[in-house]
Amino acid sequence: MTTKLVVGLDGHSSGERALDHASKLARLIGACELLVVYIIEWSPYSFQTPEENAERHKRREDEISTAQERVIAPAVEALTKAGLNARGMVRHGNVADMLNEISRAEGAEQIIVARSRENSLSKRIFGSSTANLVMEASVPVTVVG
């Protein structure tokens, strides 16, 4: 049976370290599929102008293709080249919720993320996505420093 590992990327260089660690684990496991995921932070309860609403569908497509091209495709390509079994995925939503959701839906054994570099007011108030993930996840989480 193939073991699945979810790797959460945030588009920063720290994601490389998460990928490195995940590749190492994948080699140790052997029959392993790496699910490289990028979550676009989005809430269905935010407020928008009518114009933003009218353009939302187009924006969403743009956001997905940008994330796919810049983050996911290069990562998947690199992993495949290195002889690993890898698949990419881009989703909208809350980072912690979605990573957890995907892991559950895919039956993943573990989530691997890099320590986030967020340093803002919202982090102080709501905590970082990584911290939230660790608190809420239903599968083990590895945070790469």
Place this chain on the structure above:
Amino acid sequence: MKLFNTGTLSLLAATVLANPAIAQEAMTLDQKVNQAFAKATGPFVSLIFAPFPGTSFPWIVMWLVVAATVFTLYFGFVQFRFFGHAIALVKGDYSDPNDAGEVSHFQALATALSGTVGLGNIAGVAVAVGIGGPGATFWMILAGLLGMASKFTECTLGVKYRNEYPDGTVSGGPMYYISKGFKELGLPGGKFLAVLFSIFCILGAFGGGNMFQANQAHAQISGIVGDYPGWITGLIFAAVVFMVIVGGVKSIARVTEKVVPFMGILYVGAALIILLVNYDKIGWAFGQIFTGAFTGLGVAGGMVGALIQGFKRAAFSNEAGVGSAAIAHSAVRTKEPITEGFVSLLEPLIDTVVICTMTALVITISGQLMIDPDTGKYILEGTSIATVDGNSGVALTSAAFGASIGWFPYILAIAVVLFAFSTMISWSYYGLKAWTYLFGEGKTTELVFKLIFCVFVVIGAAANLGPVIDFSDAAIFAMAVVNIFTLYFLMKVVRKELASYSSRLDAGEIRRFSH
């Protein structure tokens, strides 16, 4: 993406440079604007508000209420039967997780609400209660409850017949459902009616969606900092609106859209606190509302006077039957157009039944409306009820809140300015959609509309309340004349959707997604 180009910048500079010349004859300019405006719009206003022969009852008010009643009966009290389902939809219980990132039901509702919750709820209600007495509130609530069915009808159609362009953007609203819907049913005149609606929608965008807002924002600001010429407020507002709609400065709109809901909650919160503090008067206030609704308690026109004011303000505030909300709601991502109809029926409830009623209760309880102690009836000053400080419109609401919470008028001033601004941004979009329907999409045609829109901001701030409110009402109600006429033909389309959806819902084919 739109960028600030040099052409628009130089235009802005030219407007600013022209100021000193205007300043010298400030008062006369305000008066001139007012006079010219009243003269130009007079005949249009008289036509829309013409009374039934031999009565003082404007036919347009009857038009709206009859429509709302017909829709309520035709759809079997849909506003009550599907109320719970509407809440579940807004919460996202039925949203497909794979559609995450698209416009949600909540967002469509919030956007439409920020266009309707505004000065109608604060200033408009004060006008209604100031002329029609507390009894107007009763009719306002009734009109709000019935209006939920009108909203349901138009918003379902708005999503069903919207245009989806190859680039992924959407355009919807009455002009699209009128032309497409009539064609589908094989009815003639769809194109003509759609054009007529668009013309009225543009006028409505300039009137209620713009001038009325600018006017009352100025009244509120000058009430606090002292009287000064209206065109100054107008120019400042016009400049900010210009930056957002022409310059594409999204950050201003984004800040407003985030602050407006907060202000709405603050407003209702403050009203609730005032009601709690004066809990002993709530019973009396409701007594005034019920007695006033059927006797008028001495207001001009008696019961009918109260009823007209209540119905008029409710329609102006929640825009049910007007068709504007159908434009706002049509951006939602859903496979079932009717779900957006369910969501939209919450709008008149929040806007009129909750927020407007709060304003009316606070004004009634504050004792700002003067009562003759001997007869228990309201004292009249012309056609309006005499108030303690002689206030009307937003100033009356401000005084009523100020009577209990001394510093609240300052918060209210900020709220009024923000509400006015967000309503203007929403209506600039509605007007633009009607404009592009008529003249086609394109950068230049859009720019022309946006510039005219900014000019009307200045006119609105400089003119007196009377002519502005008359024109605003007339323009918005003219939209309702066309929209409701077509809804009578198109409502069977909605009934078919409703029957199909509810049978699938009952059969369990439409399921909640576990989140």
